[in-house]
Structure formats: structure tokens, C-alpha cells
Amino acid sequence: xxxxxxxxxxxxxxxxxxxxxxxxxxxxxxxxxxxxxxxxxxxxxxxxxxxxxxxxxxxxxxxxxxxxxxxxxxxxxxxxxxxxxxxxxxxxxxxxxxxxxxxxxxxxxxxxxxxxxxxxxxxxxxxxxxxxxxxxxxxxxxxxxxxxxxxxxxxxxxxxxxxxxxxxxxxxxxxxxxxxxxxxxxxxxxxxxxxxxxxxxxx
Numbered sequence: 001x002x003x004x005x006x007x008x009x010x011x012x013x014x015x016x017x018x019x020x021x022x023x024x025x026x027x028x029x030x031x032x033x034x035x036x037x038x039x040x041x042x043x044x045x046x047x048x049x050x051x052x053x054x055x056x057x058x059x060x061x062x063x064x065x066x067x068x069x070x071x072x073x074x075x076x077x078x079x080x081x082x083x084x085x086x087x088x089x090x091x092x093x094x095x096x097x098x099x100x101x102x103x104x105x106x107x108x109x110x111x112x113x114x115x116x117x118x119x120x121x122x123x124x125x126x127x128x129x130x131x132x133x134x135x136x137x138x139x140x141x142x143x144x145x146x147x148x149x150x151x152x153x154x155x156x157x158x159x160x161x162x163x164x165x166x167x168x169x170x171x172x173x174x175x176x177x178x179x180x181x182x183x184x185x186x187x188x189x190x191x192x193x194x195x196x197x198x199x200x201x202x203x
Contacts, residue, residue, distance in 0.1 A: 068138055083158060098170065098171060100170075103166035103167075
């Protein structure tokens with residue numbers, strides 16, 4: 001019977017540790033799992049729904065094709081300028097990161113920037129990605145928002161000194177709101193009570 005008690009305690013502890021780990025793990029969005037050529041009209045992937053106010057169809061999943069040197073093999077890119085991407089999450093998030101590229105084809109405007117706005121009031125701009133006259137047709141950078149007030153909706157836009165620009169993103173991750181510590185303490189207490197009950201019966 002003692003072996004049974006130890007086994008129950010071990011299972012409870014392992015379950016709590018696994019649940020805690022899973023609750024805090026980032027969600028990785030595999031753009032390669034989406035049929036290439038799919039437009040966001042809208043499109044849902046792993047609990048995130050991608051859309052575009054300029055669409056439908058303003059953004060399309062497709063291969064990188066070595067066009068963007070720092071982005072992964074699969075990207076979500078706009079068909080042209082005036083590109084604003086929206087993402088709605090099924091559950092609240094506290095973080096978002098992705099690699100991005102803009103289409104500064106004239107290589108003249110400079111002041112390239114990417115702005116992410118959440119429905120919780122966070123407004124974060126990554127700028128300048130590239131200085132004027134640098135000669136890069138696709139200025140690229142990594143955007144990262146961490147520890148933000150919980151949000152379920154974001155808008156992502158790209159612009160330069162002349163106005164809105166085309167945008168491509170890849171390698172996206174988001175961080176879900178972790179369950180409160182009190183939940184894990186409550187679950188641990190329940191597991192402990194179960195072990196005590198078995199121990200009493202054994203006695």
C-alpha cells in the first residue's frame with residue numbers, strides 16, 4: 001500500500017509540473033503547415049485568426065524563396081502597400097514575437113517602421129529598421145513584445161517616410177496568459193488530500 005501512496009504522490013507532482021510547463025509555453029505558429037497560396041479571408045492557425053482590413057486576401061501564406069534573408073522558409077506577406085494585418089487570439093496572450101520584412105523597393109524613403117497595437121492599449125513601434133539611403137530593398141528586423149497587459153487582438157502595420165509599406169512576417173510566437181499560481185496550489189492541495197485519504201485507508 002505504501003508503494004501505491006508514493007506512486008500517487010509522484011504522479012500528482014509530475015502532472016502538476018507538466019501542466020505548469022505547458023501553461024507557460026509559447027505557441028509556435030508553423031506557417032509551413034498552411035497550404036501555400038492561402039489568403040487570409042480570414043484564416044485561423046492554432047487559435048490565431050489572421051485577417052486584413054484591406055482584404056480579404058491582402059495577405060497570403062507562401063514560401064520565402066530566399067527573398068528575405070533573415071526570415072524562415074515560409075512567410076505571410078501582403079500583396080502591396082497599405083498593409084495592415086490583424087490577429088485575433090482565441091485565448092489571452094501577454095507576448096508576441098515575429099521576424100518581419102518591409103518592401104522599400106525604391107530604397108529612398110528610410111524611416112521604415114513596424115507598429116504593433118493591442119486591444120489592451122499597448123502600442124509598440126520598431127523603428128527605424130533601416131536608415132535612408134542604405135540600399136536595402138527589404139529592411140528586416142525582429143519584433144518582440146513581452147510581459148504586456150493581456151490582449152486578444154493586435155494590428156500590425158508597416159510604414160516609411162512616404163506612407164504605408166508592404167509587409168511580410170515569419171517565425172511567429174505568442175505567449176499565453178499563464179494560469180494563476182493559486183490554481184496550481186489548489187490542485188496541489190487536492191492531490192495531497194488524495195494521498196492522505198489513501199494513507200488513512202491503508203492504516
